[in-house]
Amino acid sequence: MDPIYHTFFFLLGFYKIDPALSTCVTGCSCSTDNFGRSLLCISSFLRKVPGNIPQDIRKIRIENSHLTELPRGSFSNVSALEYLWLNFNNITVMHLKSLERLKNLKELRLQGNKLSSVPWTAFQDTTALKILDLKHNRLDVLPEHALRYLPNLTYLDLxxxxxxxxxxDVFFNWPMYQKAQQAERRMDTISNxxxxxxDNPWICDCRLKGFVQFxxxxxxxxxxxxxYLTCSSPKFRAGKFFYDVELNSCMKPLTSSVEANVTVQVGLNVTLTCLVQARPSPVAWWTYTLKHLRGFNVSTAYIGEDTIKSELIIPSARLMxxxxxxxxxxxxxGNSSTKxxxxxxxxxxVSSSSFSSSGSEEYPYIDVRIAKQTxxxxxxxxxxxxxxPSETWYTLHFGRYDDSTKEMIxxxxxxxxxxxxxLLPATKYELCVTLRNQSPQNGQCIVFVTGRDISDLEQREKLIHIIIIVCAMVLAVPAGMYACTMESSFNCLEKCFELCRKNRKGQKNLREGKKENTFDSLPSGSEEGLCHQNSSEGKKKLKTQEAVHKPNKQKSDHRNSADLY
Incomplete structure (x- = not known):
């Protein structure tokens, strides 16, 4: 019985000294085979690398689980590890020191993860690595030094x-490729x-020239x-094998125009064409400075392997x-441009002498547009x-779209x-511009519809907006005319009275019945007597007035040019 007791106590003591050598990770299984002791975690609920992996494990398989990253020193306590399979997880990040202390690692498989980049310097700690499987990831960059720290690598799957x-140069810097070149010169034999x-989306242009040659x-x-590596783009090379393409060196864009000066009649469509020769394919765009904003279409098409044609399409050309x-x-x-x-x-x-002239009934082309809308x-x-143009008068015909008679301005x-x-909300209007007193013709009118009613807050904003417009128009009135409002700001009133003082002597009083208090056109006189000179003090003041209700006056169908100011 003594030998049995001795054996039992020996095993118990061994377990107490180093339990990590005999335990396994919860939810996983451990086994022993020809490779040594293995840890198998398939379809587990692991979200991070376990920290209690037994130290005698030589092979780890954590697959179809929920790992998202490999932090620093993920397996540093398993220095005997030789085979690490982490396929079909959700790994997106590898720490720069995630593989430290794995000097015995020979095989690393990361198939089916979500890696968009790999810290290639991390392989400085795994110089014995022979197999690296990175297929079915999202790698889009392979730096020139990527394989420099993998001297014994014999299998690489990207x-x-x-x-x-x-x-x-990625492969020229690969130690295994350098050994192969040296062995070929010495007629030596080395392993493959x-x-x-x-199955990568290769862009077969000048940037890939060196790799295709390799x-x-x-x-x-x-x-x-x-x-049989295949090109994915550009379109004229898509589907071609590397062996069937010849790529040239890169060059900066060279732009030219089919016509440097283009003339077009008003109302016709016009296309401006620009030819660009470049390698690789350039990005082309058009710039222009106009007083108005219009939507122009731009089309780009290949007319050769290294030449594209960019067209700017201007519909219904206008004078502006x-x-x-x-x-x-x-x-x-680089870049290039052409004008x-x-x-x-x-x-x-057409010619026109004045508003009152009764010249010929020729109808000129008038380009009408809405420059601003609120x-x-x-x-x-x-x-x-x-x-x-300095003697030409115009007539505006404005009113509701369905009204047979429009207001003439x-x-x-x-x-x-x-x-x-x-303008009234939810109303359809028509506005036409004609020469002198001619009738509106096709192309001289625009039709627009106003939106729904506005809120009280917008009504208050409208009042402020109108005040600003009035103040601005006061500064623009011709000599001998002035206008002010009670709601105007102090600066506005000050400028208003300055105009009043300078032009008071030359002012002509208009009759009471011809005054219009609208914000579309300022009156030439003030019905309330807002501009007033105090003879005793020599200072400009406002008369305080009581608000009174006056009956609405019948608005005339015709307004003269003075009403515009």
Missing amino acids: SSNQLTVISR AVLALH IKSIGPPVILMNS DEGNYTCTAVNFI ISLKVQAPRM VYGITLEWYAVTDN YIGPGVNTYSVND
Whole structure:
């Protein structure tokens, strides 16, 4: 019985001294085979690397689990580890020192994870590594030093990743490839090295030239698992094998124009064309400086392996579209640009002497647009080509779309904008611009619809907005005219009274019945007598007035040019 007791106490003492040599991780299984003792965790609920892995484990398989990262020293307590399989987890991050103290590691498999990058310097701690499996990850970059710290690597699988462009220097710096080149010169024999690089979205342009040449020249002892690497882009090379493409050196963009000066009639479509020769394919865009914003279409197409055509399509050219347009192209080497000048011609010219003239009934081309719109109204802008623009009068026809009779507003020479405020909500309007007192024609009108009613807060904002407009218009009135409002700010009133003082002697009083208190057009006189000179003190003051209700006056269908100010 004594030998039995001695054996029992020996084993018990051994367990107490180092329990890690005989225990296993909860939820996993441990076994012993030809490789030594193994830890197997398949489809477990592990979310991080266990910290109590037995020290005598030589092979670890944690697969189909929920690992998301490999922190520093993940397996540093298992220095005897030789085989590490972490396939089909959710690993996205590897710490720079995640493999420290694994000098005996020979095989690392990380297939089917979510790694977008690998800290390649981490392999300085695994110089004995022979097999590295990284297929079915998201690697998109392979730096030139990636394989420098893997001197004994004989199997590298980078297939089914997101690699697009890599340098041939990655493999020229690989110690195994260097040994193969030296052995070939000395006619020595060394073991084969296997590379798997297929099923990546390779971009076959000038940046891949060196790598394609490397693939074409590769041979034993370096072997490709699949030698038929395929181009994914550009489109004209998609689907071609590396062996079937010839790539040239890279060059900066060189831009040119088919026509440097383009002339088009008003209302016609025009296309500006820019040709760009570059390697790799550049990014091209158009820039132009206009007084208004319009949506132009840009199309880009390949007309050769190294040449693209970029087209700027301008629909229904307007007079304000005239100017210089710049086509710019850029790639990682440099950039280039070219200018195209566009001239827009009106279809015909007309002459007009004055508003009261009864000239011919020729209808000029008038380009009408809404230059600005808010919840309170719109600002109209128009352009017309005439012989004497300084003497040309215009007529605005404005009203509801379904009204047969529109309000007529006469615009004097030199003015090409007009603002309409106090629009009714949810109403369809029509606004036309004609020469003198002509009737509206096609192309001289615009139709717009106002939105729903606005809130009380917006009503208060509207009041402030109108005050600002009034103040601005006071500063713009011609000599001999002035206008002020009780709601204006102090600066506005001060400027208003300054105009009042300077022009008081030359002012003509208008009749009471012709005054209009609207914000679309300022009156030439103040009904409330807002501009007042105190003769005794020589200072400008405002008269305080009581608010009184007055009956609405019938609004005239015609307004003269003075009402615009």
